[in-house]
Amino acid sequence: MLFQWGMGRQKKQINDGVKQEGPDHSGEAADVPQEPMSAELAVNLDIIRQTTGQSSDVVIRRFSLGQERQIKAAIVFVDGLVDDKHVYEFLLTPLLEASFPLSLTEKEWFQWIEQKLAAVGGVKHVVDWEHLFLELFSGETIILLDGVPSAVSASTKGGQYRAIEEPQTQIAVRGPREGFTESLRANTAMIRRRIKNPNLWLETMQIGTVTQTDVAIMYIKGIANDEVIEEVRARLRRIDTDSVLESGYIEQLIEDQTFTTFPTIYHTERPDVVAANLLEGRIAIFIDGTPFILIVPALFIQFFQAIEDYYARFDIATALRFLRVLIFFLSLVAPAIYIAATTFHQEMIPTQLVIAIAAQREAVPFPGFVEALMMEVTFEILREAGIRLPRAVGQAVSIVGALVIGQAAVEAGFVSSAMVIVVSITAIASFATPSFAIAISARLIRFGLMFLAAMFGFYGIMMGLLVMILHLCSLRSFGVPYMSPLAPFTPSNMGDTLFRIPTWMYRERPRLINQKNIIRQSGDQKPQPPAPTRREKEDGS
Known part of the structure; x- marks a missing residue:
């Protein structure tokens, strides 16, 4: 039947006097x-x-x-x-x-x-x-x-792939120097080298009616929650689109809440981060053609954790983690606090500082909100230009542009020196946040808090922060509360939140992520000094 169809098609081409020497560019796709x-x-x-x-x-x-x-x-x-x-x-x-x-x-x-x-x-x-x-x-x-x-x-897969290099977005002072590539099999192999266990399961499917992109989910059977695994499968199978070109396509189609600036799915290009999350019971989603791997469920506190926190001593890691949370809060409210203090609450500023700020603002024709808005938009333009320009000139343009524009704006009387300092500190603080996804959320919310500060002062800031906290508590990531273990409060999982307890005290995995096989290490793992020898006992006596 098919042979007759093929011969009939050839005869029709001959009868029509068409001799095909190359591809058929008639404009109709061949199904x-x-x-x-x-x-x-x-x-x-x-x-x-x-x-x-x-x-x-x-x-x-x-x-x-x-x-x-x-x-x-x-x-x-x-x-x-x-x-x-x-x-x-x-x-x-x-x-x-x-x-x-x-x-x-x-x-x-x-x-x-x-x-x-x-x-x-x-x-x-x-x-x-x-x-x-x-x-x-x-x-x-x-x-x-x-x-x-x-x-x-x-199986003869091959071709040219980018070599394994150090990650560009998550640079660690201490830790492995290899990052994921665009090859799906190379990425899964890097996890296999770290977790040599037959319970590390991998399921692959094709998503995209046109691109047929390979998408794989990886989890540790017996540690990951079966209900979360099934939910991940169901959401991936529900996707009906023509193309998947990067992990961002998948992320936007499977996230719990669309209308939120906060990321509910964590992404990374470090194999050690993926391995650590798999051991906690999370699920990794690999997409062929991108070095960024998705990890679910994601928690709010997870975006302030850096991988070197677990390679350094617990006291140093705790201090750095507190600093990151303070930096995030500073990048969120610093311009709004300046606007509220200079517009409504001058009595809360020390007298000498009020006099200095008033002297600087004497020649500025704009109110504090307009002044802050102009500087914030200018810095966002410089930041975006520094990213899009070639790497050789991008950093120079952003740094020199910020210095020149800031100094020229002060001398021209558009803004005050204090405003330039506040906006500069805010911009630097946004770069110090470990995760770019949570940092850009703060950049967007910052403008809303600035508007509330200009309208209602500190009362508007507090109302804005209260609404933001309520919104965070309402979010979920694949059924897991986004603010856990802070809300709902889980005392047994508080050792890896705003502070980090010593490694020998990590006895349980996060309970809200996994309800079974929660024991990570048994017995007392606390380091003990060596027992004194007989000679030392005799010398001591």
Whole structure:
């Protein structure tokens, strides 16, 4: 039936006087055929050419099998997605040198291919066109045989990938210097090297009707909550879109709350961060083509934790964590406090400082809110320009631009010197927050608090912060309260929040993330000094 369809199509082209020398650019997309595969090799290859638009990177290599009775065969692969050495040395050469039996059934042919291609892993039997094209554009090589209405897919993935480098967004003073790449298998392998346990399970699916992007979820069976795992599966399967090009696509389609500035899904490009979260019972979502891995569920306090907190002493880590929370609060309310103090509450400022600020503002024609708004918008423009410009000049432009514009604005009488200091400290504080996702949330909320401060003073700031806290307490991340273990209050999990207890005291995993297998370490792990020797006891006595 399919062979007649192919011959009929060729006859129609001949009758119309059309001779195709290259791809068909008629403007109509060729859909994947729904008919079963043909037993005719020529028909199957013609369907592949027509469906792919005779793309130049789809390589078709025809050859013959067998010594006595030669049977026509072909391999099909996409140039750039495969490892050429695997294709020609470990796949094509064994096929050409092998002695092909005279008569084989379809099942026997598949078994014969498996035996002859022992040097190539991942040999699969392909029986329909949709599966064939999915394997082809995933970097596999397709083997077709004349007289057999099916194909074989051999694992030959390769091509060029970015080498493993130090992460660019999460730089640590102490810790591993490797970060994720755009290769899904390279990323999962980095986790496998850290967690050598058979209970580390990986499930892969394709999302995107056009892109067919590989998406994988990784978790530790027996530690991760089964209900959360099922919820992650359900949300991923619910996605019906044509493309997934980065983890941000997935993040926006599976998050609990859309209308919030706070991130409810954590993302990282450090393998040690993913491994640590998996051991706490969380689930990692890998997306092919991006170095950023999603971690769920996410908690608010998690965005203030840096990986070196767990590599340093607990007292140093606690001090730094308090500093980060203070920095976040400062970047949130510093301009609003200045506006409220200078507009409504001058009596709360020391007398000498009030006189100095009044002298500076004497030549400024704008109220405090307009003054702060102009400077904040200017710094946001400089920040965005520094990111978009080439790295060699981006930092220089942002630093020099801030200094020149700030000094010129003060001399021209647009803003006061005190306002430049407040806005500069706020900008520096926003860069000191470990997570960019939570830092940009503070940048947006800051403008709302500035408006409330200009309208109602400190009362407006307090009302704004109260609404923000209520909103945070209402958020959830895959069913887990966003503010836990602070709200709801869980005393047993408070050792890794605003402060960090010593490592030997980590006896339990977070209870709200995992309700079973919560014991991390048993017994008393507290370091003990060595017992005194007999001679030391005698000297002491």
